[in-house]
Amino acid sequence: MKWMLKKLPAFLFLSAAALTIWFPVLFLAGGSIMGNLELSTRLAPVFQKKEGFAFWHILPCFPTGVSYLELLLDSPSFFVMFWNSVKIAVFPLLGQLVTAVPAAWWFSRHNSPFAKALYTLYLTLMLMPFQVTMVSDYLVLRQLHLLDTLQGIIFPVLFSTFPVFIIYRFFCSIPKEVIESAQIDGASPFQVFFYIGLPLGKTGIGAALVLGFLEYWNLLEQPMAFLKTKYLWPLSLWMPRITDGKIGLALAASVMILLPAALVFLCGQDDLEQGMAMAGLKE
Amino acid sequence: MSSRKKQGCIWRKWNKTKDFLFLLPSLAGVSLFVLIPFCDVLRRSFTSALGGQFAGFQNYRAVFSNQAFRLAAKNTLLFMGVSVPFLMVLSLGLALALYVLPEASRFFRTTFLLPMAVPVASIALLWQVLFHKSGLINGWFHGIGISPIDWMGSKASFWVLVATFLWKNLGYDIVLWLAGLAGVPISIQEAAQVDGAGPFKIFWHVTLPNLLPTFYTVSVLSLLGAQKVFREAYLAAGEYPHESIYLLQHLFNHWFQELSIDKLSAAAVTMAFGILAVVIGLRKIVGGSE
Numbered sequence: 001m002k003w004m005l006k007k008l009p010a011f012l013f014l015s016a017a018a019l020t021i022w023f024p025v026l027f028l029a030g031g032s033i034m035g036n037l038e039l040s041t042r043l044a045p046v047f048q049k050k051e052g053f054a055f056w057h058i059l060p061c062f063p064t065g066v067s068y069l070e071l072l073l074d075s076p077s078f079f080v081m082f083w084n085s086v087k088i089a090v091f092p093l094l095g096q097l098v099t100a101v102p103a104a105w106w107f108s109r110h111n112s113p114f115a116k117a118l119y120t121l122y123l124t125l126m127l128m129p130f131q132v133t134m135v136s137d138y139l140v141l142r143q144l145h146l147l148d149t150l151q152g153i154i155f156p157v158l159f160s161t162f163p164v165f166i167i168y169r170f171f172c173s174i175p176k177e178v179i180e181s182a183q184i185d186g187a188s189p190f191q192v193f194f195y196i197g198l199p200l201g202k203t204g205i206g207a208a209l210v211l212g213f214l215e216y217w218n219l220l221e222q223p224m225a226f227l228k229t230k231y232l233w234p235l236s237l238w239m240p241r242i243t244d245g246k247i248g249l250a251l252a253a254s255v256m257i258l259l260p261a262a263l264v265f266l267c268g269q270d271d272l273e274q275g276m277a278m279a280g281l282k283e
Numbered sequence: 284m285s286s287r288k289k290q291g292c293i294w295r296k297w298n299k300t301k302d303f304l305f306l307l308p309s310l311a312g313v314s315l316f317v318l319i320p321f322c323d324v325l326r327r328s329f330t331s332a333l334g335g336q337f338a339g340f341q342n343y344r345a346v347f348s349n350q351a352f353r354l355a356a357k358n359t360l361l362f363m364g365v366s367v368p369f370l371m372v373l374s375l376g377l378a379l380a381l382y383v384l385p386e387a388s389r390f391f392r393t394t395f396l397l398p399m400a401v402p403v404a405s406i407a408l409l410w411q412v413l414f415h416k417s418g419l420i421n422g423w424f425h426g427i428g429i430s431p432i433d434w435m436g437s438k439a440s441f442w443v444l445v446a447t448f449l450w451k452n453l454g455y456d457i458v459l460w461l462a463g464l465a466g467v468p469i470s471i472q473e474a475a476q477v478d479g480a481g482p483f484k485i486f487w488h489v490t491l492p493n494l495l496p497t498f499y500t501v502s503v504l505s506l507l508g509a510q511k512v513f514r515e516a517y518l519a520a521g522e523y524p525h526e527s528i529y530l531l532q533h534l535f536n537h538w539f540q541e542l543s544i545d546k547l548s549a550a551a552v553t554m555a556f557g558i559l560a561v562v563i564g565l566r567k568i569v570g571g572s573e
Binding site for chain 1: 308309312313315317319321327381383384394395397398399400402404405407412413415418450455459461465500503506510513518531539554558559
């Protein structure tokens with residue numbers, strides 16, 4: 001009884017919130033296996049200005065995979081943009097492995113006023129939204145002739161300082177004695193980094209990669225400002241523009257965009273949570 | 284002896300230089316893509332677009348007297364002022380509920396983090412269907428006798444945006460709070476309980492003060508998230524939304540299309556210092572009451 005009194009309200013509160021969270025995802029999944037006819041009758045008031053209101057059941061009356069077939073077999077533009085999204089999400093992460101990871105290591109190993117000031121600068125940069133860096137990005141991309149290219153999107157994102165912040169925390173938590181004993185045994189700085197830093201900091205690196213992927217898979221502001229050529233666009237820019245007529249196709253595309261992100265999220269959830277939690281601890 | 288000592292010194296110096304190689308790739312990139320161009324932006328914010336001579340604060344004056352800028356700045360600040368505290372309180376509540384109910388923690392944590400993984404593009408269509416004038420929500424409202432609301436074409440769009448922001452960011456804050464809660468020493472809580480303090484008293488006098496450092500991180504990271512809400516605004520309402528969700532990013536995009544580099548520079552510098560002031564302020568609040 002006491003258990004009930006204490007836990008039931010918590011359970012109800014959580015469940016109510018969880019239902020609201022789940023609803024859009026289920027809606028999407030259900031809609032993607034509906035036929036176009038079923039979709040257009042249900043959503044006619046929204047897309048064809050019919051009288052009345054749209055209605056919905058999570059489960060379709062006549063489930064079909066036809067939207068997926070059309071999307072995967074008959075929409076070449078979808079694939080082009082899908083790969084653009086993949087490039088924008090993956091290349092910065094690869095780059096960060098050789099920039100942000102060693103930088104985080106350096107910050108965790110140095111305590112001089114110079115290192116501290118520089119770290120504060122990195123933290124500050126991390127907090128700046130795209131609005132602040134938009135003009136400077138534009139100026140440098142114009143200088144380097146990278147406007148309207150995928151590299152022009154990838155490079156500024158690659159040098160984001162956010163992963164440095166996440167990984168730094170993990171490197172800092174490595175006990176000093178471990179590193180010192182390796183140094184006494186004659187390990188060079190690079191050996192210490194490779195054989196001690198990387199294995200012990202891999203959760204942090206994993207967290208930074210997962211957070212990075214989810215962020216860059218969603219990138220909208222930069223492509224919107226700097227990509228004029230449509231076949232360079234990522235999916236995030238294209239999706240909001242397909243509406244009438246091809247609702248089934250759009251829903252199937254929505255699910256296809258969701259899948260890689262969901263997969264990365266589910267595989268990396270433990271690293272992700274630890275990385276986020278570590279960021280929340282006192283500096 | 285002395286030559287060996289000297290050699291050791293050189294060797295150590297070389298080691299230090301080698302050590303710097305760890306930082307070099309990152310620092311070079313950050314300098315090239317962020318620091319140096321930002322200095323250029325700083326310079327441009329004080330020069331006139333035509334002719335390029337020193338113009339004092341003229342660009343800043345132009346920005347601040349701009350009607351669109353005032354509207355966008357007001358909306359952005361209002362959005363942060365409303366949605367961030369809302370998010371922090373709600374997520375703390377949910378984190379406490381999870382703290383009481385550790386059995387189901389994993390399932391609920393996954394649930395709340397899930398929207399982080401749902402790309403904006405995936406829910407773009409869904410939001411249009413939900414919040415359209417004759418969309419699903421108005422359909423349900425109609426069913427229970429509430430007159431329909433023009434969600435995206437009225438002030439209600441602001442609240443749609445707040446709700447979307449909450450939906451997206453709850454999980455992140457919950458995980459941060461949970462990490463903070465795990466750090467609150469149980470012994471003090473038990474001691475308070477033995478002394479006869481009720482659960483609310485314990486929460487108010489023991490748990491909450493211990494969460495102060497977490498409060499700082501949660502607020503800073505929530506503000507960071509709130510600045511990305513343009514994505515949700517864009518997905519739900521396109522490039523020209525209702526004026527109550529016309530945000531700074533919308534305005535920046537329009538200025539960018541006109542290539543008003545002078546105004547953009549002044550506004551970017553203003554924002555950078557504004558954010559810096561907020562972060563330092565938050566840090567002072569946390570540090571001051573410790």
